[in-house]
Amino acid sequence: MKVLLVAEYREGKLLGSTYELVAFAEKINARTAMFLVGTESVLPQYDGTLYLADSNKVGEFNPTLHKQLLLDVIAREQPQMVVFSHSSYGWDLAPRISLALGAAQISEVVDVVDGVPVVPVCNAKLRRQIKSNTDLTVVTLQAGAFGLSNDPVGTPTVEKISTDVVSQVEFSGYEAAEAGGVDLSKATVIVSAGRGIAKPENLAIIEGLAHALGGEYGASRPVVDSDWAEHSRQVGTTGQTVSPKLYVACGISGAIQHLAGMKKSEFVVAINTDKDAPIGEVADVLVVNDLKTFVPILTEKLNSL
Amino acid sequence: MKILVCIKQVPDMESKFKVNPEGTWYDNVDLAWRMNEYDEYAVEQAVQLKGQVGDADLTVFSIGPNRVKETMKKALAMGCDHGVHVADDDSYQKDPFQIASIIAGFAKDKGFDLIFTGMQSQDRGSAQVGVLVAELLNLPCISTIVDFAYLDGKVSVKRELEGGGRALVSCNAPVLVTCQLGLNVPRYPTLPNIMKAKKKEILSIEVAELLNVTARQETSKLYFPEKKGGGLVLEGDAGDLADQLIKILRDKTSVLA
Numbered sequence: 001m002k003v004l005l006v007a008e009y010r011e012g013k014l015l016g017s018t019y020e021l022v023a024f025a026e027k028i029n030a031r032t033a034m035f036l037v038g039t040e041s042v043l044p045q046y047d048g049t050l051y052l053a054d055s056n057k058v059g060e061f062n063p064t065l066h067k068q069l070l071l072d073v074i075a076r077e078q079p080q081m082v083v084f085s086h087s088s089y090g091w092d093l094a095p096r097i098s099l100a101l102g103a104a105q106i107s108e109v110v111d112v113v114d115g116v117p118v119v120p121v122c123n124a125k126l127r128r129q130i131k132s133n134t135d136l137t138v139v140t141l142q143a144g145a146f147g148l149s150n151d152p153v154g155t156p157t158v159e160k161i162s163t164d165v166v167s168q169v170e171f172s173g174y175e176a177a178e179a180g181g182v183d184l185s186k187a188t189v190i191v192s193a194g195r196g197i198a199k200p201e202n203l204a205i206i207e208g209l210a211h212a213l214g215g216e217y218g219a220s221r222p223v224v225d226s227d228w229a230e231h232s233r234q235v236g237t238t239g240q241t242v243s244p245k246l247y248v249a250c251g252i253s254g255a256i257q258h259l260a261g262m263k264k265s266e267f268v269v270a271i272n273t274d275k276d277a278p279i280g281e282v283a284d285v286l287v288v289n290d291l292k293t294f295v296p297i298l299t300e301k302l303n304s305l
Numbered sequence: 306m307k308i309l310v311c312i313k314q315v316p317d318m319e320s321k322f323k324v325n326p327e328g329t330w331y332d333n334v335d336l337a338w339r340m341n342e343y344d345e346y347a348v349e350q351a352v353q354l355k356g357q358v359g360d361a362d363l364t365v366f367s368i369g370p371n372r373v374k375e376t377m378k379k380a381l382a383m384g385c386d387h388g389v390h391v392a393d394d395d396s397y398q399k400d401p402f403q404i405a406s407i408i409a410g411f412a413k414d415k416g417f418d419l420i421f422t423g424m425q426s427q428d429r430g431s432a433q434v435g436v437l438v439a440e441l442l443n444l445p446c447i448s449t450i451v452d453f454a455y456l457d458g459k460v461s462v463k464r465e466l467e468g469g470g471r472a473l474v475s476c477n478a479p480v481l482v483t484c485q486l487g488l489n490v491p492r493y494p495t496l497p498n499i500m501k502a503k504k505k506e507i508l509s510i511e512v513a514e515l516l517n518v519t520a521r522q523e524t525s526k527l528y529f530p531e532k533k534g535g536g537l538v539l540e541g542d543a544g545d546l547a548d549q550l551i552k553i554l555r556d557k558t559s560v561l562a
Contacts, residue, residue: 177469
């Protein structure tokens with residue numbers, strides 16, 4: 001099988017997820033070629049043909065142009081599969097390619113079992129195997145699901161590509177993530193609040209436990225989206241990636257975006273009323289209880305030690 | 306201005322799920338149903354846009370069995386003008402391409418200036434349907450927006466990127482945008498608006514009138530993931546649990562030293 005890997009590049013850097021695509025191809029024993037909108041000064045460590053469009057001309061984000069460039073390469077390479085990261089770049093571009101080529105698209109692949117891709121369902125509570133009915137299949141890979149066992153090596157054979165298609169949208173640059181606030185990456189203990197705190201006043205319960213354990217408090221996305229906590233306290237894909245000695249997840253179901261930000265913690269305690277919550281998959285200890293009852297009792301006992 | 310917002314009814318994600326007898330989807334009995342969370346942001350943004358431009362007609366669209374009308378009523382109570390329901394008891398078996406084809410089949414000759422969708426659904430989570438609808442209608446699409454502004458026919462948005470940064474993108478209407486969590490603060494329908502929504506029209510269309518393509522993929526198996534071994538599950542009285550946990554933290558970590 002031959003697959004085309006769609007590498008990612010942003011703000012002058014090749015994204016590490018590029019090598020997850022290579023790892024996926026290795027896992028399914030596929031021959032590969034790679035596509036990248038980037039620059040010649042930052043090439044992936046990869047042995048194979050790299051179709052390279054100049055991001056200074058095309059723009060790092062431009063779905064219309066990237067789509068046309070990719071369709072041109074697919075016509076030349078005739079792969080059976082086109083592989084993206086399941087990222088803001090990949091999930092935007094992949095459906096445009098799958099529709100143009102009449103291909104099935106299988107999103108957020110976490111595994112391949114007997115040649116069949118597996119994806120999460122219902123906030124990762126369930127798994128689903130999906131069979132493609134088309135000759136060409138487009139897949140997007142969940143961040144972190146596939147990894148190389150060794151450091152990547154190699155030098156690509158660069159094939160330059162360009163297009164003269166006119167863009168549908170105007171991309172005018174980036175806005176940096178909000179700076180300032182708390183640096184959770186230095187905390188040895190983090191106690192995080194999730195949707196289970198139910199109302200903003202209950203954040204004090206989480207702060208109380210964080211204080212008793214000599215740590216900082218963090219939050220999951222829904223808590224930050226509701227403006228109950230500032231963005232600098234958000235743990236996850238669009239917030240901070242942390243690796244404390246102890247991570248206590250209170251009322252956090254464990255969406256993949258959150259897990260990606262905290263799964264390197266040394267010891268994980270989850271407090272949740274739902275015994276089946278996906279957070280249980282990464283927790284060393286799951287306390288099945290209502291955080292609003294349990295956390296104040298725990299805090300009081302810790303404070304009187 | 307004509308605005309369309311597409312919503313999906315999904316189970317509450319805290320539900321106890323069971324696999325259906327065919328082993329291809331979750332069993333849909335004994336579930337609490339609600340609006341897909343991403344779509345709540347889409348509805349709110351559409352209602353805000355209507356409020357901003359004044360002279361606008363806002364349609365909420367959904368596909369599924371009769372029960373999805375309950376979720377559509379919430380969107381009507383939030384401020385949509387009327388609903389279009391595509392009746393389909395088997396919508397859960399349709400793939401993203403078929404769902405997008407149904408929506409595009411409805412929208413293609415209606416002249417919508419703005420189409421809002423969620424960036425993905427909470428149950429299937431393909432993140433494909435909104436982008437596919439735009440491509441089928443040959444409209445520009447900007448996905449994963451966390452900020453939206455409209456002025457004189459031009460849409461300016463921020464797309465959320467990994468790491469918390471944002472890409473600044475603009476485009477002239479007509480355009481489709483897919484909405485990410487945190488885009489706005491979805492309103493709670495007020496009681497008077499819930500009463501008013503009861504009088505708003507929901508037009509029903511049979512799915513066969515809009516669907517003329519076959520699925521490009523199918524579910525071969527749905528199942529629960531294997532639990533990671535080693536994790537200890539503690540249940541019981543909160544006071545006892547706290548004592549047990551403190552002992553574990555003493556034994557296994559250095560944070561109480």
